[in-house]
Amino acid sequence: DVKVTQSSRYLVKRTGEKVFLECVQDMDHENMFWYRQDPGLGLRLIYFSYDVKMKEKGDIPEGYSVSREKKERFSLILESASTNQTSMYLCASSPGTLGGGTYNEQFFGPGTRLTVL
Amino acid sequence: RKEVEQDPGPFNVPEGATVAFNCTYSNSASQSFFWYRQDCRKEPKLLMSVYSSGNEDGRFTAQLNRASQYISLLIRDSKLSDSATYLCVVTGGSQGNLIFGKGTKLSVKP
Numbered sequence: 001d002v003k004v005t006q007s008s009r010y011l012v013k014r015t016g017e018k019v020f021l022e023c024v025q026d027m028d029h030e031n032m033f034w035y036r037q038d039p040g041l042g043l044r045l046i047y048f049s050y051d052v053k054m055k056e057k058g059d060i061p062e063g064y065s066v067s068r069e070k071k072e073r074f075s076l077i078l079e080s081a082s083t084n085q086t087s088m089y090l091c092a093s094s095p096g097t098l099g100g101g102t103y104n105e106q107f108f109g110p111g112t113r114l115t116v117l
Numbered sequence: 118r119k120e121v122e123q124d125p126g127p128f129n130v131p132e133g134a135t136v137a138f139n140c141t142y143s144n145s146a147s148q149s150f151f152w153y154r155q156d157c158r159k160e161p162k163l164l165m166s167v168y169s170s171g172n173e174d175g176r177f178t179a180q181l182n183r184a185s186q187y188i189s190l191l192i193r194d195s196k197l198s199d200s201a202t203y204l205c206v207v208t209g210g211s212q213g214n215l216i217f218g219k220g221t222k223l224s225v226k227p
Binding site: 040041043048058 | 162220
């Protein structure tokens with residue numbers, strides 16, 4: 001079974017803190033994604049990566065950065081947390097190459113519920 | 118027009134009922150289509166892919182109408198365990214990423 005793990009299920013941080021959310025997948029997937037999910041807004045893509053050291057902005061990258069130093073690990077960084085970044089953060093991975101009109105199932109981690117006070 | 122639109126529900130149905138969810142998408146270039154299921158406080162998981170010819174998996178039937186840019190999911194003989202939010206998902210964007218609808222909530226009552 002594909003397993004995607006996230007470093008924390010629940011996290012509470014203060015405004016202005018630097019926050020690291022870690023995601024690890026064990027299936028040698030090329031592609032990894034970070035989403036946030038908010039009531040009434042659904043899943044929104046923050047950043048994604050289709051290879052080690054590669055990253056692409058999603059729909060809402062402002063206030064976030066990412067790092068992919070190893071294939072299995074994709075980190076989301078909040079440089080200076082703000083209250084509007086309180087949300088559920090979901091990491092996902094998928095095999096294969098992006099683009100080209102074909103696409104593969106994304107496997108999600110359990111999510112990190114981040115509260116910024 | 119939003120990229121993927123779904124009726125948010127909730128749909129409250131009795132056990133054994135047949136329920137249908139609809140979804141429209143705006144990008145005519147989308148080539149792959151899916152239904153994901155998300156249980157309360159859990160992560161989304163793939164329920165089924167949607168093929169042009171329509172496809173069935175047990176009690177679940179998915180249909181695609183490319184001309185109308187419309188996708189549907191039919192659940193027959195609803196079970197209590199079907200209670201969840203159902204997400205309509207299509208490919209789109211410059212990299213062919215998945216675009217998620219906001220989901221339709223289903224509650225199956227005894």
